[in-house]
Amino acid sequence: MWRFARRTVYGILIVATVSVFTFVLLSAAPGNFFDELRLNPQISPETVKALAIQYGLDRPLPVRYEHWIMSAARGEFGYSLSYRCAVGSLLWWRARNTLLLAGLATLLAWAIAVPWGVLEALHRGGWVDRVGGIATTILITIPEVLIALLLLLFAARTGWFPTGGMAAANSASGASLKGFWDLAVHLTLPVAALVAGLTPVLVRHVRTAMVAALNSPFVDAARGHGIPKWRLVYRHAFPVAANALISFLGFSIGALLSMSLLVEIVLSWPGLGPLVLEAILARDVHVVMAVVMLSSVFLVTGNLLADTLLYCSDPRIRAIA
Secondary structure, eight states: OHHHHHHHHHHHHHHHHHHHHHHHHHHHSSOOTTHHHHTOTTSOHHHHHHHHHHTTTTSOHHHHHHHHHHHHHTTOOSEETTTTEEHHHHHHHHHHHHHHHHHHHHHHHHHHHHHHHHHHHHTTTSHHHHHHHHHHHHHHHSOHHHHHHHHHHHHHHHOSSOSSSSSOTTOOOSSOHHHHHHHHHHHHHHHHHHHHHHHHHHHHHHHHHHHHHHTSHHHHHHHHTTOOHHHHIIIIIHHHHHHHHHHHHHHHHHHHHHHHHHHHHHTTOSSHHHHHHHHHHHTOHHHHHHHHHHHHHHHHHHHHHHHHHHHHHOHHHHHHO
């Protein structure tokens, strides 16, 4: 319990540090939301200056950060100048969509990578291992954005899948079977792009962890006692390899969140990706700040989840915690 509390405190400190650095960097960037108004000859410089004063852009950096912290504590996360509303009202719906996409892709990627990596480890040096290695190498070398663009082109050419959104215009609302099927169809391409980008990296880690476990002396001893091959793998070797895989889980969640922002933009999934892109182009600082902070919270939560699973699965860690 003390170990979990300590890791939670570390996570809070990391999020706080990220908030400070992000706010400073965004504030130090040249220009602001009202710069485009200065290019309009019908708007006087005095009007632009008055708007900047009205929204507090003329205040010192520490004062602006303090106001943002107070707003974040209320769940508002500042005020969006583009949408003329609190950022929190824009954030939660899109964050839910990003979590749905990233969570489903994470489950599918691990479900594919674990048996694939175990199979390669069992046949290391054979044709299964070589073909799998070639396939993962090809997938790793292809950027996730290119995968998403190829899937978008496939959808546009064939018409088998929608090219954006998460529901058709005439889709039935609610929790009906038709609405669920429509959501599943819209999820197919974004999830496929994320799974194709993450799975080969996971396969490499699963294979490496399983090879190390299968080469352990206790596995050789168990093999000498005539234990069946698959029982040897899943009852003896895999629990040992699971420690390294659980530790990698937090990193994979963070990597997938970064990938999902790009995939959402390319495939027009209404998550945090399109929102942060629009905010960056419009220099809507509070929206960018909120998305960065939410991504940091997701990453820290993923690492805490991995630590918790590692604590529960390995008695050695419980003994020294």
